[in-house]
Amino acid sequence: MSGPGNQALNINSVVAQHANLEITNHGSDWYYAVCALMGACTILFMALSFRKSQEDRIFHYITAGITGVACIAYYAMGSNLGQTPIQVEFIRPGSRWVRSAGTREIFYARYIDWVITTPLLLLDLLLTAGVPTPTILVTLLADEIMIGTGLVGALTRTRFKWGFWSFGMAALFFIAYELLFDARRHAQALGGDAKKTFMLCGIFLLFIWFLYPIAWGLSEGGNVIHPDGEAVFYGVLDILAKPVFGLLLLWGHRRLSSSQLGLRIRNRSLTASEKYNPGGAPGVHPEGPGENVGGTATGVNQPASTHANA
Secondary structure (H helix, E strand, O other): OOOOOOOHHHHHHHOOOOOOEOOOHHHHHHHHHHHHHHHHHHHHHHHHHOOOOHHHOHHHHHHHHHHHHHHHHHHHHHOOOOEEEEEOOOOOOOOOOOOOOOEEEEEHHHHHHHHHHHHHHHHHHHHHHOOOHHHHHHHHHHHHHHHHHHHHHHOOOOOOHHHHHHHHHHHHHHHHHHHHHHHHHHHHHHOHHHHHHHHHHHHHHHHHHOOHHHHHHHHHHOOOOOHHHHHHHHHHHHHHHHHHHHHHHHHHOOOOOOHHHOOOOOOHHHHHHHHHOOOOOOOOOOOOOOOOOOOOOOOOOOOHHHHHHO
16 A cells, blocks of 8 residues: 555556556655656756757767656556556465465556667667668667567466567577677777777676566566565666666767768758758858858859959
């Protein structure tokens, strides 16, 4: 039951079906705290984007999108919404944590979060390394397979859930291969801050991601820890993989531009200016006057009367 300060569990107890084993007020408070942190980081990342020109804000926007989506998901989980009860495979009557509960709540809201944010995390890394588009697409596909099989496994009550866990692990190993070998090779070719940022953030993210299958095995998979413990385990991992990862990535990008990474991001305002002012007249062209300031611009024909008056 929720306490006097947090009535979310009581209010939403009438929404959908509920499991025998679900979060308590402590778990709800934790989810709301992570929600607030994700929201604050979203605002911070968007504010930092104004320090860059518009064509160089892509990493700020992606990273802010990651924490923004996570903020919504954690709001749902803190409210005990976006969940469904599932019959557990392992009933542990001797456990002080899960007792002999027959059903356990599974937050599908968490997987909706992951199916959106984990590809964005990979996109941050792969764009930093200058990876070709086909490699990006196949890596993102593997990521979607990893999340999808995790969700199906969590919703499965029989031992066949571990088959889906295995499929997810195979996808995770493929992602690790792409980051540690293929993407690293491209990052080394770029060198400098791009290489340093990719190596730091890539290894950090992979280490965190390999802890998620353990959390899954202890919670949705094996029914070993209480949903409150699940909340803390996943919450800490998400904080490291999203806000902390985002801060490290954007710090590494502080001196990098999109063009240095081989990204061709068109600024439509400059394109329109060049279209309607092809001659590049001083005072109109976005790049400003050329090196012959106040003189005759190269390749621009001057009226004959100008030379005569001179």
